[in-house]
Amino acid sequence: MKRTSSLFWRxxxxxxxxxxxxxxxxxxxxxxxxxxxxxDARVDDLLARLTLDEKISLIxxxxxxxxxxxxxxxIPERWMSDGPMGVREDISRDSWNAAGHTGDFSxxxxxxxxxxxxxxxxxxxxxxxxxxxxxxxxxxxxxLGPAVNIYxxxxxxxxxxxxxxxxxxxxxxAVGYIQGEQSQDxxxxxxxxxxxxxxxxxxxxxxxxDERALREIYLPAFRAAVQExxxxxxxxxxxxxxxxxxxxxxxxxxxxxxxxWSFKGxxxxxxxxxxxxxxxxxxxxxxxxxxxQDYDNYYLAQPYEDALKNGSLPMxxxxxxxxxxxxxxxxxxxxxxxxxxxxxxxxxxxxxxxxVAEEGIVLxxxxxxxxxxxxxxxxxxxxxxxxxxLQCHTGGSSELKALYxxxxxxxxxxxxxxxxxxxxxxxxxxxxxxxxxARAVAAAKLAxxxxxxxxxxxxxxxxxxGADRKDFKLPYGQDELIQKIEAANHKTIVVLLGTPAEMDxxxxxxxxxxxxxxxxxxxxxxxxxxxxxxxxxxxxxxxxIPKRLEDSPAxxxxxxxxxxxxxxxSEGLLVGYRWFDTKKIEPQCxxxxxxxxxxxxxxDLKLVPGAKGTIVEVQFNLENTGNRPGAEVAELYVHENRxxxxxxxxxxxxxxxxxxxxxxxxxxxxxxTQTAFGYYDPSQKSWVAQKDTFTxxxxxxxxxxxxxxxxxxxxxxxxx
Ligand code: BGC
Numbered sequence: 001m002k003r004t005s006s007l008f009w010r011x012x013x014x015x016x017x018x019x020x021x022x023x024x025x026x027x028x029x030x031x032x033x034x035x036x037x038x039x040d041a042r043v044d045d046l047l048a049r050l051t052l053d054e055k056i057s058l059i060x061x062x063x064x065x066x067x068x069x070x071x072x073x074x075i076p077e078r079w080m081s082d083g084p085m086g087v088r089e090d091i092s093r094d095s096w097n098a099a100g101h102t103g104d105f106s107x108x109x110x111x112x113x114x115x116x117x118x119x120x121x122x123x124x125x126x127x128x129x130x131x132x133x134x135x136x137x138x139x140x141x142x143x144l145g146p147a148v149n150i151y152x153x154x155x156x157x158x159x160x161x162x163x164x165x166x167x168x169x170x171x172x173x174a175v176g177y178i179q180g181e182q183s184q185d186x187x188x189x190x191x192x193x194x195x196x197x198x199x200x201x202x203x204x205x206x207x208x209x210d211e212r213a214l215r216e217i218y219l220p221a222f223r224a225a226v227q228e229x230x231x232x233x234x235x236x237x238x239x240x241x242x243x244x245x246x247x248x249x250x251x252x253x254x255x256x257x258x259x260x261w262s263f264k265g266x267x268x269x270x271x272x273x274x275x276x277x278x279x280x281x282x283x284x285x286x287x288x289x290x291x292x293q294d295y296d297n298y299y300l301a302q303p304y305e306d307a308l309k310n311g312s313l314p315m316x317x318x319x320x321x322x323x324x325x326x327x328x329x330x331x332x333x334x335x336x337x338x339x340x341x342x343x344x345x346x347x348x349x350x351x352x353x354x355x356v357a358e359e360g361i362v363l364x365x366x367x368x369x370x371x372x373x374x375x376x377x378x379x380x381x382x383x384x385x386x387x388x389x390l391q392c393h394t395g396g397s398s399e400l401k402a403l404y405x406x407x408x409x410x411x412x413x414x415x416x417x418x419x420x421x422x423x424x425x426x427x428x429x430x431x432x433x434x435x436x437x438a439r440a441v442a443a444a445k446l447a448x449x450x451x452x453x454x455x456x457x458x459x460x461x462x463x464x465x466g467a468d469r470k471d472f473k474l475p476y477g478q479d480e481l482i483q484k485i486e487a488a489n490h491k492t493i494v495v496l497l498g499t500p501a502e503m504d505x506x507x508x509x510x511x512x513x514x515x516x517x518x519x520x521x522x523x524x525x526x527x528x529x530x531x532x533x534x535x536x537x538x539x540x541x542x543x544x545i546p547k548r549l550e551d552s553p554a555x556x557x558x559x560x561x562x563x564x565x566x567x568x569x570s571e572g573l574l575v576g577y578r579w580f581d582t583k584k585i586e587p588q589c590x591x592x593x594x595x596x597x598x599x600x601x602x603x604d605l606k607l608v609p610g611a612k613g614t615i616v617e618v619q620f621n622l623e624n625t626g627n628r629p630g631a632e633v634a635e636l637y638v639h640e641n642r643x644x645x646x647x648x649x650x651x652x653x654x655x656x657x658x659x660x661x662x663x664x665x666x667x668x669x670x671x672x673t674q675t676a677f678g679y680y681d682p683s684q685k686s687w688v689a690q691k692d693t694f695t696x697x698x699x700x701x702x703x704x705x706x707x708x709x710x711x712x713x714x715x716x717x718x719x720x
Contacts, residue, residue: 014095033074035336039580042335043326045550047319049073055322056305060288060298063093065286067325076334080189080268080289084145084161085109085520087134087640089401094293098401102225106134107349107521108402110390111463112147112173113499114360114517115383116163116542119633121176127181127356128188128347136342141332142187142233142268144397146177148221149196149237151543152575153554154472157199159499160463160518161398164542165576165591166714168652171224185333185340190225190584191235194218194252200468200561203272206240209569215687217575223261230267233327236285238273244283247273247534260720265331266324268277275546279302281313286321295561311564345403350522354491357519357526363595365513369491369595371533372449377420381447382409383427383440383485384454385476386497391518394457396465400414406718408453408495411524423447427485428476430459437481438520451531452485454478456498458518463498468561472549473502482506495527500545503588533597536630538657540594544576547588550647553579577702578648592635592652593701598626598662602634602706605698614671615689616711622662622668631659636670637697637705638677644690647679650697672696674717679694689717 028545031037032046050058054070062068062077069077082088090099100218109115109127113484118124128146128471135143149159151165163170178188195207195218201545222601234257236247246252247269257263268287274280277299280288288300296302300321305315333339343349343388363370386499387409392402413422426432444450454474467609473479474496482688486492486509493512500515507513514537530534546552553571554560556579561567574582577591603625610617613677636654640647656668677689699705 005129009079012229013379019170024108025031032274033335039327039330042090043323046073046326047323050322052305052308055318058289058325059286059321059368060300061235061290061295063095063295064091064291066093066259074335075329078141078329078334079139080142080144081138081140082144084112084147085140085268085398086131086400086402087140087143088397092495096291103137105345105401105403106138107345107353108400108405109353110356110360110520110523111160111398113517113542114161114519114539115163115177115356116169116173117362117517117539118356118657119169119540119655120359121172123352123356123359124173124176125180126618127350128177129183129511130180130352131377132181132184132186133340134343134344134349135181136184136340138187138342141334142189143181143326144189144191144235146174146188146225147191147380148174148225149192149194150218150221150575152197152569153560154543154546154549154552154558155469156197157462157466159467159543160395160458162177162220165544166542167220169542169655170221171228171661174221174225175229178225178231182230182232182332184342187232187265187328187332188229189233189235190229190231190691192237192238192246192565193234193257193267194246195241195393196237196239196246196584198561198567199466201565202238202466204240204565205562206243207250207569208242208566210572211682212680213569213572213575219256222257226257226261226263229671232331233640234263234265235271236265236267238270245273245275247285248276248279248283258284264324264327268327274299277307278313280304281307281317288323311514325360353520353521354526356537357523358529360517360539361519361526361530361537362515362541362593363512363530363537364515364589364593365507365510366595369449369493369511370531372531374416374420374532374704377448379421379423379447380412380416381423381425381443381450381489383425383443383450385429386427386455386457387424387428387453389457391458391497392521395463398465404523405521408524408527409580411526411528412531415528415534427452428454428478428481430476435470435540437484437707440481441484441488444485444492447489448491449513450485450489450492451495452482452492453480453495453497455496456501458498463518471711472546479505483509486510493531500543502548503545504547507588514674522586533628536597536628537594538596538631538633540592541589542591544587544591545589546580546581547586551585551587573646573648579650581649581702590701590703593635593703594633596630596632598624598628598630600632600700602624602698602700603706605696607696607709607711607718614673615713616672618654618670618672618698620668620707621665622658622660622701623665624662627658627662631657633657633701635667635699635701637699637702640674640677640690641693641695643679643692645679650702652702666681674719677713678717678719682710684718687719689713690720691716
């Protein structure tokens with residue numbers, strides 16, 4: 001629904017001539033205020049009316065999250081907000097303190113890694129749309145998300161915000177999200193471009209990565225955001241790439257993003273990510289945001305204006321930046337009376353949050369104990385600090401002032417009903433002593449079933465912005481605690497929140513294990529629905545869980561966290577499952593893995609010539625052979641048989657989530673274009689799909705391939 005909302009428009013609409021009069025434009029409706037005109041014509045018209053000072057004011061911050069208004073032309077302040085999981089609490093204009101508003105409670109969506117675990121771009125679209133609606137209702141213009149940096153090491157403090165280790169899955173998730181959000185007259189801002197894969201020394205670390213890994217692993221999600229998602233804003237990363245900060249990086253911003261990908265929107269800095277006027281001016285930054293209050297002295301403020309005036313920097317560079325900023329304003333209908341006005345904290349938004357949690361929680365192990373049957377259970381012990389910990393309001397810039405948050409303890413207690421006795425025991429604490437563990441063991445002995453709810457939290461050093469994890473172990477002595485609980489009660493279900501951790505010490509004796517991420521305001525309800533079987537789990541891992549940290553590539557090669565300010569990604573293309581598969585290292589749980597309460601049969605694989613633009617269509621049947629309804633994510637990987645350049649063992653190139661009733665069978669079609677077969681050839685500076693035989697692998701995870709067939713590409717294709 002669209003309706004007029006901002007005060008500005010309430011006063012001045014509906015008559016454009018009246019607006020023109022009010023703006024002292026001699027009663028004539030200026031072209032830029034005429035919505036029937038083409039976007040670029042409106043941009044040019046407004047650009048021509050701006051003074052130098054006004055232009056400069058549009059390309060740097062005027063407060064923590066806004067740029068100033070230019071009232072004589074009716075240009076309103078432009079408001080940005082974090083972030084990827086909902087609209088953040090309003091921050092004071094000039095400090096990081098909360099603004100103290102009362103209308104800034106919001107719907108809290110699950111973390112990005114949970115959204116990626118749904119393998120459901122349509123649901124990502126719904127989430128994006130819901131956040132876009134809330135953003136509009138809160139008067140925002142640009143939302144700082146989604147965040148699509150690749151999960152390179154399990155230790156990165158911001159992995160929870162990102163979409164996992166695979167570029168294709170990340171890209172599909174981002175595209176759905178962006179299209180949903182931008183449908184609400186909001187600009188998404190995909191971040192952090194690029195290679196912000198660790199928080200350690202994030203403001204300065206210089207990333208060295210070879211051209212193929214850059215193109216095949218670290219850039220595709222951004223490229224999809226731009227070229228398929230149509231994203232209007234991109235945020236540069238804090239780190240450096242090949243010796244130049246990413247917010248002023250000629251290769252990334254000018255040559256790739258704006259040149260090769262034809263990006264027409266704006267590039268903003270991460271907060272404080274700009275470092276030099278000349279570099280910013282020439283190397284592609286269009287909007288400087290930051291943390292200091294000295295807005296007039298930002299690199300793209302007075303120092304830039306001085307350089308323009310004395311001729312040491314060219315004026316057309318400024319016009320390009322302003323044009324890009326204005327383009328985003330017109331694209332999101334900032335000047336139009338029918339701009340979407342959104343809605344806040346609706347039941348529909350809460351339902352989206354719940355569905356993302358239901359679809360994203362991953363069942364890793366089940367010896368048959370799940371789903372729980374309340375008629376056979378008298379007492380459940382719920383153990384663990386995360387059973388009661390509120391998570392939405394922490395973690396750094398993605399934190400939210402959630403309207404409410406259902407904890408696991410609340411969700412399970414409500415679902416279990418009055419006939420089941422619930423005992424809660426904290427078990428561990430961020431600074432707890434051994435007495436907590438002793439009490440938890442005593443509770444475990446009294447119960448028919450234990451539901452342990454632990455894992456990470458969003459404290460610094462855990463899943464949190466600004467620092468990486470110290471190691472891959474569960475914090476706060478949880479390995480020992482879980483083992484003690486398992487010894488006390490052999491029916492122990494382990495639910496881990498946060499990003500994955502090492503499980504070796506206790507996974508063998510656990511009756512069931514779930515990876516439950518951070519699941520937003522409805523997380524406790526969603527978890528209970530899965531534990532009791534109201535919802536059949538269907539999430540699949542968007543990242544490999546290694547047995548030990550040393551098994552994962554960046555750590556096996558000692559290529560993390562770098563030294564002397566430089567980190568070299570020496571694993572190249574072999575990130576995540578590409579490494580584990582190629583090197584034949586057995587992970588704890590492979591990429592794409594996740595169990596269900598039902599079973600699925602794959603059959604009848606056929607490769608048929610594709611329609612125009614498609615190389616081949618992969619067709620197969622999927623059948624629910626169990627006795628519960630449920631969704632399966634069918635995954636498609638491609639293996640090249642005789643590559644000229646080294647290629648990973650297999651790569652994800654398609655997937656489809658299918659919901660089936662018991663006994664139901666459905667035909668699935670996944671079209672493959674040339675990109676599914678291509679690799680980046682640095683010597684040709686282009687993508688190549690080589691004349692060769694490829695094996696198409698279809699299955700339930702990267703290591704549970706059910707069907708395969710060979711496909712011969714008759715000729716070599718070169719493309720960009
Ligand atoms: C983060 C960004 C965030 C920005 C504004 C930075 O520290 O890296 O992701 O959007 O702050 O809060």
